[in-house]
Amino acid sequence: MPYGGNDWLALTQEPTLEPELPICDPHHHFWDRRLQSIPYQRYFLDELYADISSGHNVRSTVFLEARSMYRPDGPVEMRPVGEVEFVQGLAAASASGIYGPSRAAAAIIGHADLKLGAHVAPVLDALQAASPNRFRGIRHNVTWSPDPAVDNRESEGILANTTFREGAKVLSQRGFSLDIMISFPQMPEVADFARAVPNLPIILNHIGALNRVGMYANREDEVKAAWRAGIAAVAACPNITLKLGGMGMPRMGFDWHTRAVPIGSEALAADMAPWMQYCIEQFGPERCMFESNFPPDKVSFSYHVLYNAFKRLSRAYTPAERAALFHDTAAKVYSIDV
Numbered sequence: 001m002p003y004g005g006n007d008w009l010a011l012t013q014e015p016t017l018e019p020e021l022p023i024c025d026p027h028h029h030f031w032d033r034r035l036q037s038i039p040y041q042r043y044f045l046d047e048l049y050a051d052i053s054s055g056h057n058v059r060s061t062v063f064l065e066a067r068s069m070y071r072p073d074g075p076v077e078m079r080p081v082g083e084v085e086f087v088q089g090l091a092a093a094s095a096s097g098i099y100g101p102s103r104a105a106a107a108i109i110g111h112a113d114l115k116l117g118a119h120v121a122p123v124l125d126a127l128q129a130a131s132p133n134r135f136r137g138i139r140h141n142v143t144w145s146p147d148p149a150v151d152n153r154e155s156e157g158i159l160a161n162t163t164f165r166e167g168a169k170v171l172s173q174r175g176f177s178l179d180i181m182i183s184f185p186q187m188p189e190v191a192d193f194a195r196a197v198p199n200l201p202i203i204l205n206h207i208g209a210l211n212r213v214g215m216y217a218n219r220e221d222e223v224k225a226a227w228r229a230g231i232a233a234v235a236a237c238p239n240i241t242l243k244l245g246g247m248g249m250p251r252m253g254f255d256w257h258t259r260a261v262p263i264g265s266e267a268l269a270a271d272m273a274p275w276m277q278y279c280i281e282q283f284g285p286e287r288c289m290f291e292s293n294f295p296p297d298k299v300s301f302s303y304h305v306l307y308n309a310f311k312r313l314s315r316a317y318t319p320a321e322r323a324a325l326f327h328d329t330a331a332k333v334y335s336i337d338v
């Protein structure tokens with residue numbers, strides 16, 4: 001029963017663990033009329049609040065660009081400003097308090113094309129003007145893989161491109177951050193890029209974008225070894241922090257979305273722990289943050305079950321370390337004070 005939707009997710013119910021633990025969810029999206037064949041074609045404030053109000057103490061969230069609500073015309077490089085304008089409105093609605101105490105999109109990550117080099121500066125100015133109080137940086141998806149099943153977003157080797165790096169330096173000089181999405185074999189390239197822009201805060205998404213399907217299927221030992229080496233390489237760069245999540249996306253190869261009854265938090269924590277705990281070991285809790293990646297991850301489990309799983313797999317860490325993983329790292333990286 002792939003992609004079962006909300007009715008399917010409701011088949012698995014469990015009590016909230018540690019309901020008072022403060023959470024900042026540093027990665028979710030908003031969109032409408034999504035065309036991909038998933039059940040969550042719409043995800044606005046109502047849908048987000050239904051998830052974040054399911055029992056956990058989510059104090060704030062971070063919106064990540066999703067190629068949503070771009071301007072329909074005007075210069076191509078300026079069209080992503082429409083997305084930040086759109087999300088700024090949703091964030092203002094959230095800040096009114098009528099939806100609940102959580103502050104959605106307390107920080108906003110938009111998109112600008114770093115291949116513009118120095119010419120990315122006016123785009124960044126427009127993004128900041130669209131959200132003077134919440135815009136914190138951009139995400140540039142540089143995913144490239146030889147696997148034809150992968151949706152490549154950039155050309156091979158883009159992170160070494162001189163003009164791309166020039167754009168990244170402009171981003172750094174403006175005091176903004178860079179979220180980055182890749183395919184996991186690109187992690188050594190990310191490390192080299194991070195060393196070239198040491199003052200740029202880089203947030204690597206989704207445990208380095210593990211992939212265990214397509215050309216990577218049935219190569220578990222090889223894939224895990226390459227992934228672990230990549231995580232160690234990026235962890236050696238002090239300007240990189242890591243998001244712990246994204247594992248519910250089918251590309252990760254866990255097949256939770258195919259179950260007749262959705263996975264519960266105990267089994268989910270057991271499946272996630274070897275991967276996430278290795279990340280925490282390499283980066284340290286002060287450079288890691290648990291993320292929901294909703295609604296993409298929602299095809300595999302509910303928000304409630306996911307955060308219960310995070311709480312289970314982090315029980316061995318100290319209170320200060322858990323505070324970092326659930327809230328403080330994200331609040332620091334994205335300058336959130338809620």
